[in-house]
Amino acid sequence: xxxxxxxGPEFQRTVxxxxxxxxxxxxxxxxxxxxxxxxxxxxxxxNYLSGQALKRRTGQLAREVDGWMAAELExxxxxxxxxxVSTYKWLLGEEEKTIVPRNAKFLTIxxxxxxxGAGVPRFTSPRQVPDGFFVSTKGRLxxxxxxxxxxxxxxxxxxxxxxxxxxxGALADGVLESQDQMTDIIQEEIDKVL
Numbered sequence: 375x376x377x378x379x380x381x382g383p384e385f386q387r388t389v390x391x392x393x394x395x396x397x398x399x400x401x402x403x404x405x406x407x408x409x410x411x412x413x414x415x416x417x418x419x420x421n422y423l424s425g426q427a428l429k430r431r432t433g434q435l436a437r438e439v440d441g442w443m444a445a446e447l448e449x450x451x452x453x454x455x456x457x458x459v460s461t462y463k464w465l466l467g468e469e470e471k472t473i474v475p476r477n478a479k480f481l482t483i484x485x486x487x488x489x490x491g492a493g494v495p496r497f498t499s500p501r502q503v504p505d506g507f508f509v510s511t512k513g514r515l516x517x518x519x520x521x522x523x524x525x526x527x528x529x530x531x532x533x534x535x536x537x538x539x540x541x542x543g544a545l546a547d548g549v550l551e552s553q554d555q556m557t558d559i560i561q562e563e564i565d566k567v568l
Contacts, residue, residue: 395567395568399564399567399568400446402563402564402567403447403560403564404443404446404447406563407448407449408442408443410449410555410556410557411442411443411450412440412441413552413555414548415440415441417548417549418439418466418544418549419436421551422544422545422548423435423544424436431492432494434458435453435459435463438453438454438457439452439466440452440453440454442454464541465539465541465542466545467545467546468541468543468546469541470540470541472536472537472539473536473538473539475535480534480535481534481537482500482517483534484530485532486528487530497530500517500530500531503517503519505519506518506530507519508533509527514532515533516529516531516532517529517530517531
């Protein structure tokens, strides 16, 4: 997805009319755009990478969102290609995926007491749980433990054939929300030169 801030036909006429000053205005636009994309990236991180749409657990995706200049008048807000979170950066867009197991019959989804307060699993696989067992209830396959002979069953994993995951659109929403402030940042840099 590409969001463009166009400077308009008046900008091109103004720059060509200023001749020697035109290059300085272009440089100011580029510098302003560099600051503006950093601002937009900050807005995405602060307002769209936590809450209902995306629940932040480790913060790795938020640390990788950035704004940078790709060319003189071309800024980018997103996650770099060589990022450590490149496998799930698609969550910032509108993409939809169905996740299926590769080498097993089921996906194991951590639930219940297996999750910390932040949502990070204590055990990543049922194989790590000592004395665990499978239970089938109402068409759901669960894996968990029981403490003592009369203890209550504590589910740790639910096993499913596939999971449908929809992207949040957080990147586009955050950048579009920042559009007015980005324009103001660019205008401030141009005003300094003029």
